[in-house]
Amino acid sequence: MAKRDRLSGNEAVAIALRQINPDVFPAFPITPSTEIPQYFASFVANGQVDTEFIPVESEHSSMSAAIGASSAGARSLTATSSCGLAYMWEELYIAASNRLPLALALVNRALSGPININCDHSDSMGARDAGWIQMYAENNQEAYDNMVQAYRISEHKDVRLPIMICQDGFITSHAVENIELLEDEEVKNFVGEYAPENYLLNPECPMAVGPYSITDYYMEAKRNQAEGMKHAVQVVKDVAKEFAALSGREYGLFEEYRLDDAETAVVMIGSVAGTTKDAIDKLRDQGEKVGLLKIRLYRPFPAEEIAKALSHVKAVAIMDRAEGYSNQGGPLGADVMAALYRARSQALAVNYVYGLGGRDVRVEDMEGVFATLKQIAADGDAGEMYRYLGVRE
Amino acid sequence: MSYNFKETMSKPERLAPGHRMCAGCGGTIAVRNVLRGLHEGDKAVIGNATGCLEVSTFTYPYTAWEDSYIHNAFENAGATLSGVEGAYRALKKKGKLDETYKFITFGGDGGTYDIGLQSLSGAMERNQDMVYVCYDNGAYMNTGIQRSSATPMYADTTTTPVGSESNGKPQNRKDLAAIIAAHDVPYVAQTTFIKNFKDLHVKAEKAIYTPGAAFLNIMAPCPRGWRYNTPDIMEICRLGVETCYWPLFEVVEGKWILNYEPKKKLPIEDFLIKQGRFKHLFKKGNEYLLEEFQKEVDRRWDELMFRCSR
Numbered sequence: 039m040a041k042r043d044r045l046s047g048n049e050a051v052a053i054a055l056r057q058i059n060p061d062v063f064p065a066f067p068i069t070p071s072t073e074i075p076q077y078f079a080s081f082v083a084n085g086q087v088d089t090e091f092i093p094v095e096s097e098h099s100s101m102s103a104a105i106g107a108s109s110a111g112a113r114s115l116t117a118t119s120s121c122g123l124a125y126m127w128e129e130l131y132i133a134a135s136n137r138l139p140l141a142l143a144l145v146n147r148a149l150s151g152p153i154n155i156n157c158d159h160s161d162s163m164g165a166r167d168a169g170w171i172q173m174y175a176e177n178n179q180e181a182y183d184n185m186v187q188a189y190r191i192s193e194h195k196d197v198r199l200p201i202m203i204c205q206d207g208f209i210t211s212h213a214v215e216n217i218e219l220l221e222d223e224e225v226k227n228f229v230g231e232y233a234p235e236n237y238l239l240n241p242e243c244p245m246a247v248g249p250y251s252i253t254d255y256y257m258e259a260k261r262n263q264a265e266g267m268k269h270a271v272q273v274v275k276d277v278a279k280e281f282a283a284l285s286g287r288e289y290g291l292f293e294e295y296r297l298d299d300a301e302t303a304v305v306m307i308g309s310v311a312g313t314t315k316d317a318i319d320k321l322r323d324q325g326e327k328v329g330l331l332k333i334r335l336y337r338p339f340p341a342e343e344i345a346k347a348l349s350h351v352k353a354v355a356i357m358d359r360a361e362g363y364s365n366q367g368g369p370l371g372a373d374v375m376a377a378l379y380r381a382r383s384q385a386l387a388v389n390y391v392y393g394l395g396g397r398d399v400r401v402e403d404m405e406g407v408f409a410t411l412k413q414i415a416a417d418g419d420a421g422e423m424y425r426y427l428g429v430r431e
Numbered sequence: 432m433s434y435n436f437k438e439t440m441s442k443p444e445r446l447a448p449g450h451r452m453c454a455g456c457g458g459t460i461a462v463r464n465v466l467r468g469l470h471e472g473d474k475a476v477i478g479n480a481t482g483c484l485e486v487s488t489f490t491y492p493y494t495a496w497e498d499s500y501i502h503n504a505f506e507n508a509g510a511t512l513s514g515v516e517g518a519y520r521a522l523k524k525k526g527k528l529d530e531t532y533k534f535i536t537f538g539g540d541g542g543t544y545d546i547g548l549q550s551l552s553g554a555m556e557r558n559q560d561m562v563y564v565c566y567d568n569g570a571y572m573n574t575g576i577q578r579s580s581a582t583p584m585y586a587d588t589t590t591t592p593v594g595s596e597s598n599g600k601p602q603n604r605k606d607l608a609a610i611i612a613a614h615d616v617p618y619v620a621q622t623t624f625i626k627n628f629k630d631l632h633v634k635a636e637k638a639i640y641t642p643g644a645a646f647l648n649i650m651a652p653c654p655r656g657w658r659y660n661t662p663d664i665m666e667i668c669r670l671g672v673e674t675c676y677w678p679l680f681e682v683v684e685g686k687w688i689l690n691y692e693p694k695k696k697l698p699i700e701d702f703l704i705k706q707g708r709f710k711h712l713f714k715k716g717n718e719y720l721l722e723e724f725q726k727e728v729d730r731r732w733d734e735l736m737f738r739c740s741r
Contacts, residue, residue, distance in 0.1 A: 061521035064514060088524050090517040095553030099510035102503055102550065106514025109501050110476065112521050114514065128504055238476045238499040238515060239522060241530040248502035249491035 040218040047178040047210035050217055051143050052077035054185035056087055057225035061112035064092040064103035068122040069155045070207040071145035075117055097122035101129035108138040109247045111237030115140055119207060120147035123161045133200045134169025139192035140200050147207040148395040156396020157207040163360040163369045169263050171201040171270050172337040176311045178215045181205040183287055189229050190277045196269035206309040228284055267338040274335050291340040293332040294347055300329030302411035305374050306357035307333045310399045317404035328408045339373050345381030352415040353386045355407050359393045367424045386420040392427035403428055439467050439632050450495035451487040455661035457651030458484050461566040464628050468635030478512035478536030480547055481505035483573040506546040509554030512536045512561050533639050534561035540581035541571040544607050555614040555644045562638040562645045568653035576656045580605040585720055587708045598720055603727055608648045612682040616644040619682040623650035624668040630679055650677045658707025670702040675732040687738040699725045
């Protein structure tokens with residue numbers, strides 16, 4: 039039986055972790071993700087979990103210890119934000135190349151500098167090529183649900199890759215919303231016992247992890263990682279289906295909101311999708327055919343499926359909450375435009391950079407984006423394809 | 432724990448031959464003899480910071496390690512093994528593991544004194560049940576003999592080259608054993624290859640079987656970096672100890688214990704003259720550099736004697 043509650047995104051993720059009861063959780067505080075290990079430490083202190091909580095001296099060490107624990111055969115994870123993720127950069131690649139199914143609860147925050155504690159996606163977007171599965175949430179419910187599904191995806195024998203469960207700093211991590219929680223037993227049964235095949239603490243067979251591998255093997259190792267990523271798409275769908283049967287909440291690779299017959303559409307990641315839905319409802323009431331494609335799975339990138347979902351759209355705005363400094367826009371823009379090109383799409387596409395460092399996005403801002411798209415569709419010309427939303431020029 | 436030389440030496444090797452370390456490398460001598468501290472029947476997970484030891488003993492698809500082994504990166508051997516040890520505790524608690532495991536990690540001085548110091552400090556302060564072994568050869572040998580904070584003063588390295596305006600490394604060595612001892616860990620020891628290795632074997636066993644964090648600092652000469660005649664390694668180590676350059680000591684529960692006091696302290700020249708990296712100190716006109724070096728050795732020895740007298 040589902041339990042209704044009112045929780046912040048951080049608390050919701052912490053509760054999911056309590057229900058999962060992982061083996062090892064090394065952690066280091068950084069705003070706005072600090073509350074996750076903080077809540078969890080109280081679960082440890084009160085005997086609600088039997089996890090080894092290791093309060094390390096840095097994020098580099100939290101990821102290093104998580105890698106050590108996962109290699110040893112333990113279900114492990116950590117949590118971080120922003121500079122904490124940047125500090126563990128080197129380790130992200132090592133976790134992925136070692137095919138370790140560990141989890142990272144990421145609370146998205148702008149990278150320094152200037153130093154800023156508020157939301158944007160520059161942290162996780164920078165890690166998009168590290169070999170981690172990345173899933174994003176619009177709200178607290180999705181953050182919780184994604185966390186519950188995380189290990190089923192990462193530990194799947196066809197995948198065996200680390201997974202980053204992302205939510206927007208403060209906007210969802212600290213805002214309290216109504217939420218439906220699963221029963222502890224339901225989560226426990228859904229996630230199951232971790233049964234690694236090869237691990238350091240296997241008394242039957244010692245194992246060596248982290249070899250020196252030069253030109254004769256490195257490329258095959260990377261190619262194998264890519265194969266795991268390929269399989270992840272189907273696994274994400276399968277796990278979501280099972281989760282829907284349990285919770286009644288359906289997830290896919292992305293969410294389509296009033297997209298079926300839309301003439302113009304927005305593609306985005308994260309909490310501003312909620313704001314965009316409000317703008318869409320308002321414009322739909324006025325007869326405008328507008329829609330949204332909200333990315334849930336960003337790595338691997340479901341390019342074909344996205345291009346298909348947008349195949350009927352005349353004009354599309356791809357919204358990036360991170361700069362790419364390519365003079366072309368952001369990373370999501372590059373990925374979606376490549377997907378449209380590969381599908382020989384005729385849609386006119388523009389790429390907006392928005393919401394950096396927590397810059398607020400209002401319903402009217404998104405109405406403005408749709409008005410621009412309408413004009414683009416009418417003109418048959420995208421004009422400047424690299425734009426900013428809500429910046430003082 | 433009584434010491435039996437024959438028994439210790441007849442234990443099976445846990446680092447197999449056929450690895451790619453240089454002939455006469457001090458690093459592998461350190462590893463093989465530390466691992467003799469493990470009781471037969473006990474299992475171990477070995478950690479390793481990036482360095483010569485790692486790239487030469489675990490070149491895919493071959494490993495020289497008989498035990499489970501993990502290399503993660505250069506600066507995080509302490510944190511990585513903390514995670515492994517955490518996993519051990521978790522699996523034990525959950526009844527998923529019956530066997531006894533010990534946790535030993537090796538790092539060179541670059542990975543220990545310098546880039547890995549934070550990670551090491553964290554692991555020591557948390558009193559993780561592990562042994563961190565530094566095989567100290569006094570420079571970044573894997574990348575080609577660059578100075579580290581363990582490099583002795585005046586050593587000629589590729590980043591402190593001797594030249595018309597340079598006498599080699601201008602700074603003194605960092606006293607890492609004292610820094611780790613200040614973490615209040617249950618066991619710290621310094622050793623090297625002396626006589627029949629009893630000092631090293633005994634300290635390794637103590638370090639491995641002392642509950643909580645332990646640190647071993649082992650002077651492990653590098654024939655290429657130090658530029659000495661390779662077969663002379665034992666003589667070099669003996670002179671390091673007899674000149675009081677590399678004293679043998681332990682810090683047990685905060686108590687400093689001197690393990691060996693030379694009957695007659697030899698002049699530092701005896702240690703330095705055998706090493707090409709100090710060749711310039713013996714040029715005419717550079718006598719004052721030898722005096723400075725001797726002064727530093729004396730100062731550190733006095734400091735150690737003071738610590739051990741309390």
